[in-house]
Amino acid sequence: MSGAGFPGDRPVPSGPSAGTSCPDSFAPRRRVVSSAGVRGESEIRDVLHGRLRAAVFVLSLCFLAFFVVNAFSPGVLTGILHLQGVVVVMLMAATALLSTGWKPSSRRLRIMEAVVFGGVGVYFIIAIYLGMRLRLGVEADGAWQLADFLKSALSCMLLIIYTYAIFIPNDARRAARMIAPLALTLLVAPSALALTTPAFRALLGTHPALSFENLGEHALLLTLAASTAVYGAHTINRYRAEVLHSREMNQYVLIRKLGAGGMGDVFLAEHSLLKRPCALKLINEKLDQNPTALARFELEVRATARLSHWNTVEVYDYGRTDLGAFFYVMEYLPGCSLQELVDRHGPLPAGRVIYLLRQACGALNEAHQAGLVHRDLKPPNIFAAYRGGQYDVAKILDFGLVKPIHDERSSVLTLEGVVTGSPLYMAPELIVRNHEPDARVDVYGIGAVAYYLLTGRPPFLGPDAMAVMIAHARDPVEPLSAVVPGVPPDLEEVVLRCLEKDPADRFQDVVSLARALEACSDADDWSAERAAAWWRTHQPIEAADQPPPPPDRETDREALDSLNHVDFQAIARPGPREPLDPELTIAEDRGHPARLLPHGYDATRDRSPSESS
Ligand SMILES: Nc1ncnc2c1ncn2[C@@H]1O[C@H](COP(=O)(O)OP(=O)(O)OP(=O)(O)O)[C@@H](O)[C@H]1O
Numbered sequence: 001m002s003g004a005g006f007p008g009d010r011p012v013p014s015g016p017s018a019g020t021s022c023p024d025s026f027a028p029r030r031r032v033v034s035s036a037g038v039r040g041e042s043e044i045r046d047v048l049h050g051r052l053r054a055a056v057f058v059l060s061l062c063f064l065a066f067f068v069v070n071a072f073s074p075g076v077l078t079g080i081l082h083l084q085g086v087v088v089v090m091l092m093a094a095t096a097l098l099s100t101g102w103k104p105s106s107r108r109l110r111i112m113e114a115v116v117f118g119g120v121g122v123y124f125i126i127a128i129y130l131g132m133r134l135r136l137g138v139e140a141d142g143a144w145q146l147a148d149f150l151k152s153a154l155s156c157m158l159l160i161i162y163t164y165a166i167f168i169p170n171d172a173r174r175a176a177r178m179i180a181p182l183a184l185t186l187l188v189a190p191s192a193l194a195l196t197t198p199a200f201r202a203l204l205g206t207h208p209a210l211s212f213e214n215l216g217e218h219a220l221l222l223t224l225a226a227s228t229a230v231y232g233a234h235t236i237n238r239y240r241a242e243v244l245h246s247r248e249m250n251q252y253v254l255i256r257k258l259g260a261g262g263m264g265d266v267f268l269a270e271h272s273l274l275k276r277p278c279a280l281k282l283i284n285e286k287l288d289q290n291p292t293a294l295a296r297f298e299l300e301v302r303a304t305a306r307l308s309h310w311n312t313v314e315v316y317d318y319g320r321t322d323l324g325a326f327f328y329v330m331e332y333l334p335g336c337s338l339q340e341l342v343d344r345h346g347p348l349p350a351g352r353v354i355y356l357l358r359q360a361c362g363a364l365n366e367a368h369q370a371g372l373v374h375r376d377l378k379p380p381n382i383f384a385a386y387r388g389g390q391y392d393v394a395k396i397l398d399f400g401l402v403k404p405i406h407d408e409r410s411s412v413l414t415l416e417g418v419v420t421g422s423p424l425y426m427a428p429e430l431i432v433r434n435h436e437p438d439a440r441v442d443v444y445g446i447g448a449v450a451y452y453l454l455t456g457r458p459p460f461l462g463p464d465a466m467a468v469m470i471a472h473a474r475d476p477v478e479p480l481s482a483v484v485p486g487v488p489p490d491l492e493e494v495v496l497r498c499l500e501k502d503p504a505d506r507f508q509d510v511v512s513l514a515r516a517l518e519a520c521s522d523a524d525d526w527s528a529e530r531a532a533a534w535w536r537t538h539q540p541i542e543a544a545d546q547p548p549p550p551p552d553r554e555t556d557r558e559a560l561d562s563l564n565h566v567d568f569q570a571i572a573r574p575g576p577r578e579p580l581d582p583e584l585t586i587a588e589d590r591g592h593p594a595r596l597l598p599h600g601y602d603a604t605r606d607r608s609p610s611e612s613s
Contacts, residue, residue, distance in 0.1 A: 060091035351525025377445030447498020
């Protein structure tokens with residue numbers, strides 16, 4: 001047991017001065033490598049490259065067909081024919097270029113896409129303008145010819161719009177940004193003609209062929225086509241995203257969903273090469289569009305990655321999927337959160353609370369020494385995990401609200417509403433803002449979590465979030481022994497001191513809090529052995545979450561022998577990958593064993609404190 005009051009056999013800072021006297025000991029030992037993003041980027045590029053090539057090829061065939069038909073039709077302007085010929089040659093050249101080994105960046109591909117479709121739009125403006133002027137000159141049935149011409153121009157434009165929507169991968173917003181100007185090109189030429197040609201103006205709205213009802217119908221059709229094209233692009237994009245999310249995310253294979261939080265879904269996943277299980281948190285699509293939420297997400301990842309304490313969840317990686325969704329990967333924690341532990345088994349005995357929270361203090365001490373305050377400590381954010389062959393290893397996660405103590409920028413980032421964090425466990429100074437939040441906010445958080453673990457309810461309850469927050473700021477907390485008889489007085493005193501309204505009246509840091517917990521009479525009442533016995537009887541950890549068995553030496557030797565006969569060329573040229581089959585469920589496909597914790601677990605089961613000990 002360390003002098004700072006933190007249990008566990010891992011190297012942890014051993015005193016209040018650990019961080020300040022030797023800041024290097026808190027230097028980041030892990031680095032977040034966003035390799036996933038790198039691979040995702042090349043995948044996006046490849047998808048875009050192939051799709052753009054197909055789109056340009058289809059367009060060049062369509063334009064070639066019209067060029068051939070027009071070349072043999074009388075009455076087509078030579079100027080338009082020449083222009084069409086130029087467009088055909090350019091589209092074919094672009095198809096040929098995209099079919100060579102040339103590997104442009106995504107940005108260049110997007111520029112090329114804009115040039116191709118923008119060029120087609122410009123061609124349409126010129127061709128429609130010239131074509132309309134030509135037909136206007138025909139004396140007898142000019143207006144009817146003009147209307148027919150507009151109708152066929154409309155059909156061609158619909159073909160182009162749908163080609164764009166089907167082939168080019170886009171989200172709805174980007175699809176709209178490209179499709180709307182394409183659709184509007186149909187309005188540009190008639191508007192220009194109306195401005196420059198009085199004869200056309202005279203026909204507009206008066207001649208039955210150019211009546212406003214007729215033109216309005218065209219406009220309606222165009223608007224509907226453009227809207228369905230945008231919606232279609234969005235749907236294709238989302239369906240593809242769902243298929244990808246359901247199976248693979250860069251180099252991670254998703255096995256099953258672990259749960260969902262405020263920022264997004266969490267999946268049990270496996271690195272495809274390392275075969276290491278991990279938890280992958282995928283940020284919500286809605287938040288994806290929100291720069292503040294994204295900044296908060298990155299802050300969460302970076303803040304956690306700066307910490308190296310055994311009782312802080314380890315971050316392995318972060319990046320973006322090929323569709324641009326953010327995710328990060330952390331160590332997978334077999335076990336459950338303290339919230340789930342109390343939900344399933346009722347309030348915890350004093351010794352176990354002390355055992356878990358002293359470890360949490362160790363992790364927080366490192367964060368505080370590094371200038372970070374968690375600010376959102378709550379039972380769901382602390383895990384009782386099975387790690388390194390030990391049970392009840394406390395792990396702090398979700399550093400989403402971590403705030404560097406003197407970082408103005410990040411304090412703004414956490415301000416998405418009036419206050420951030422869970423109202424049930426929130427320190428008064430976060431609500432009243434009469435005091436700059438510092439590490440003592442987390443001392444309050446630990447006290448509130450301890451209150452919940454010992455009594456099964458948070459320190460303050462109320463009809464809504466505001467009522468609870470006001471209670472934190474104003475009302476005296478009900479003594480724990482009044483809620484649950486039998487809470488040891490010394491532990492109750494520690495918890496109530498953590499929950500003092502004025503930070504000056506609390507423990508001034510988590511080191512003194514850990515020492516006070518260690519000094520409680522029940523501190524030695526729980527141990528690694530007791531934890532192991534409890535988990536075995538109450539909630540066995542599945543074999544899938546146990547360390548893998550030692551390797552079979554015979555198999556190893558065979559594997560080594562086989563290395564002498566490796567077909568390196570085959571490795572350099574991997575065969576085609578099996579297509580994704582959205583019908584398969586992830587778990588079935590992976591042949592993964594059943595869940596660690598069954599869904600629909602009866603929360604009222606095993607509720608008595610005695611049973612949970
Ligand atoms: N590293 C992990 N290992 C195992 N399970 C995890 C891990 N991280 C999260 N989970 C589980 O995934 C679910 C969602 O976690 P998450 O942290 O997003 O929830 P939350 O704390 O409610 O989120 P938030 O604080 O953003 O509102 C929870 O049930 C949690 O138990």
